[in-house]
Amino acid sequence: MENIVKLFAPVLAAVTLSAASLSANALTPGDLYGEPAAPEYAPERTIVVTPQTKAINVTRGEVVTLKVGSKEFAWDFDGLARPFDLSKIAPEGTLDHRVTVYVGSSLQDGGFGD
Numbered sequence: 745m746e747n748i749v750k751l752f753a754p755v756l757a758a759v760t761l762s763a764a765s766l767s768a769n770a771l772t773p774g775d776l777y778g779e780p781a782a783p784e785y786a787p788e789r790t791i792v793v794t795p796q797t798k799a800i801n802v803t804r805g806e807v808v809t810l811k812v813g814s815k816e817f818a819w820d821f822d823g824l825a826r827p828f829d830l831s832k833i834a835p836e837g838t839l840d841h842r843v844t845v846y847v848g849s850s851l852q853d854g855g856f857g858d
Contacts, residue, residue, distance in 0.1 A: 774823065777833050781807045781818035790816075793830070799844040800830070806850075812838045825849040 781787060787809040791800050802808055804825040809818045815838050830843040 771824075773832070776823045777828055778819055778821045778823040781820045785818075785820060787818050793839070793843055795841060797843050799846060801846045801848065803848045803850045810834070821845075821847055823847070 785807045787807045790809040790811055793810060793812045802821045805822055807818060807820045809816055812834065815835065817835060819833055825847045827844050827846050830845050831839050
């Protein structure tokens with residue numbers, strides 16, 4: 745029994761430290777989706793989102809102006825190269841339908857590009 749306790753204590757400590765490490769390194773929304781473009785970064789292009797738009801394609805690291813109706817916002821797509829719903833980054837009340845953002849990898853981040 746004493747040997748089991750001696751083995752259990754280090755295992756418990758390792759599991760506790762691992763859990764603490766994971767929570768300290770949790771991904772933020774900026775890590776996932778990117779962030780609003782800083783004013784000093786000029787957008788590379790404008791994407792117009794209409795009621796018929798179902799998806800848009802961008803490249804990781806690309807700065808884009810998104811125009812939805814009369815509203816527009818610039819976004820730096822420097823998050824993960826994976827699809828997500830545009831409503832995650834659009835200003836409140838901008839979209840009235842689902843639009844999927846497909847983020848392709850670029851040569852700069854080790855991908856093969858699109």
